[in-house]
Amino acid sequence: MPQLLKRLAFQVGSVPNERTTTFTSISNDGHYISLRPLVNLNTTSEEEFPFEWVFAGLNSDVKLVPISEGVVEQDFNFWLDTNRYLNLPNTHRGEVQTTWTQWDSGSVAENGEVFPNGSASPGVPFFELWHPLDPNRVEQVLLNDPLTTAEASKARSIVFRVRSGQGYDGLVIVTGRWAQGFLSKENDATVDGLNFLRTVELEDGSREAIILYGSDAEKFPQEYLGYEAGGHVEVHGLEWDVIESN
Amino acid sequence: MPQLLKRLAFQVGSVPNERTTTFTSISNDGHYISLRPLVNLNTTSEEEFPFEWVFAGLNSDVKLVPISEGVVEQDFNFWLDTNRYLNLPNTHRGEVQTTWTQWDSGSVAENGEVFPNGSASPGVPFFELWHPLDPNRVEQVLLNDPLTTAEASKARSIVFRVRSGQGYDGLVIVTGRWAQGFLSKENDATVDGLNFLRTVELEDGSREAIILYGSDAEKFPQEYLGYEAGGHVEVHGLEWDVIESN
Incomplete structure (x- = not known):
């Protein structure tokens, strides 16, 4: 089913935050794009490029491995990636391995590790919290029950x-x-x-x-x-x- | 303004989760009630009482102290409290001191500490993430911009x-x-x-x-x-x- 995921929180280090309005679109066939615009711009470099990050890929650029009930491993190789495009220093290159855990609330927790200084240097764990929105609604409507989710699954x-x-x-x-x-x-x-x-x-x-x-x-x-x-x-x-x- | 806050995440220890559909209602005058029903019941005691916790108070039972822009301290003395009513062991009694931090995304992060074994024993830090819903909508619609928030502020x-x-x-x-x-x-x-x-x-x-x-x-x-x-x-x-x- 097509999905429109809203990020609720992002954590690197000990303190979570959410400075963006991040939506990830996932098509029926598993193609994806994640667009992460900053809400407020605090620095000159943020004014020059008002996005935390943007990336996209085809379904061939992500590998899904079911681990257990409600837990899926997803390993990404982004096709399009602003960090790589801009050749930003201290950003990850290559596959990103992540684990997605379904919560009772309907949110999905993503845990992974990136290697901004190369795979020979220590990795940096990150956590992102997502919740599916109803893609058929103009407002940001949280999907919470099987009935509305079934309806949303028929989205274009x-x-x-x-x-x-x-x-x-x-x-x-x-x-x-x-x-x-x-x-x-x-x-x-x-x-x-x-x-x-x-x-x-x-x-x-x-x-x-x-x-x-x-x-x-x-x-x-x-x-x-x-x-x-x-x-x-x-x-x-x-x-x-x-x-x-x- | 009246508020209907949805909890997005709850964290004690190193791993966040959200097993409930928690809404906190806050009236215009600051009276409040937080109802935290579990989504799935995993134990006998959860089947006997399918709530993580429920509490409520009058505006006289909470003290608000602005700390800095977007940061407010809120110290609660619950009037009604299922933990106290049921005399549950290893649960906090008395004032709970919390700090609420507004995020750019519109979510609000609550940090506090409880003393389930009494104030003489070490405290347990907790984190809760909240997002205001539009109280005038049947669905769970996230409030995200000043315009919709202004409209929602006129709610009953x-x-x-x-x-x-x-x-x-x-x-x-x-x-x-x-x-x-x-x-x-x-x-x-x-x-x-x-x-x-x-x-x-x-x-x-x-x-x-x-x-x-x-x-x-x-x-x-x-x-x-x-x-x-x-x-x-x-x-x-x-x-x-x-x-x-x-």
Whole structure:
């Protein structure tokens, strides 16, 4: 089922916090994008790039291993990753191994370890707490019971990927009313090459752009009606393939 | 403003979790009730009493001290407290000192320490993470921005208290569509003397009882129209005073 996960807390070290409005979109087929914009900007570097992190991947970029009831190991190899793109120092490279534990409340706890100074140096454990939102709702409605979850599982799930050979990499995932996108210019490696999208379809059918970041953001597909897997669309000169549609 | 806080996480020791559907109702005038029903019951004692804890107090039972921007100290002396009522061993008695820290995400982190073995023994630090819900909504809608918060601040806030001399102690707090209540029989000190209420007013105006616990639960007021502070109502033989109404 398509999922729209909201992060409730993030912890490295002894004190948890949540400075972002982080949503992770997961399509029916398991493609994913995690968009983590900061709420308040405290430093010059945060003003220059107002995101904690953004990454995205195809379902081939994540490995799921069930461990026990309610516990799943998920090992990620991000396809698109702002840390890697910007070549930020002291950030992790390569596979990230994580364990996801379902709580009675419906939240899901993610525990993992990153190696910002390379795999030969000590790792840094982290904890993230997530809760599924109803992707068919404009507001942030917590999913809490099997009935509403069953309804939400029928949500729309559409994925666009930039066709190769155009000088861009990009992914847009639509889950229910919510769309998130990552578009980067190849070989730029600065914030100028990064573009992000977060929109929500309002009750009247119009779409509100909550995040439309970057000079190429107009190239994101922003209408999602009538697409079938195998189709494609050109948006302001950029060709996107529809790699999933339910 | 009236508040309906949902607990997102609870931590004692090194691992957080959330096994309950905990809501804390806070009235306009600062009266409060926190109802913490377990989602799944794992032990015989949980089946006998399916709550982690329930407590309630008047605004005179909590002391608020602003510490810095976004940080408030809150020291509680619960009026009604299931731990004390049941005389549970290894549970705290007396004032609980807590510090509440506002996060950028809109969540609020509560840190405190309890002394389950008395004030002469070492304390046990705890952490609870809360997020305000829109009390005017049937679903669990997270409040996230000043606009929706301003709207939610106009929610209904009504408080009923059992009139003294009837052999009962009790408080019902209505915030928006949500009502929570605590009613205990004096001098019983067993689970048989405890009653709890959680209802939500549906879109059609009817009320759904999510929790209606205890043999005296029919004595809770369950209709909330037309009450003014200073008024009263008799429900199945029990007199309640309206001590707040906006």
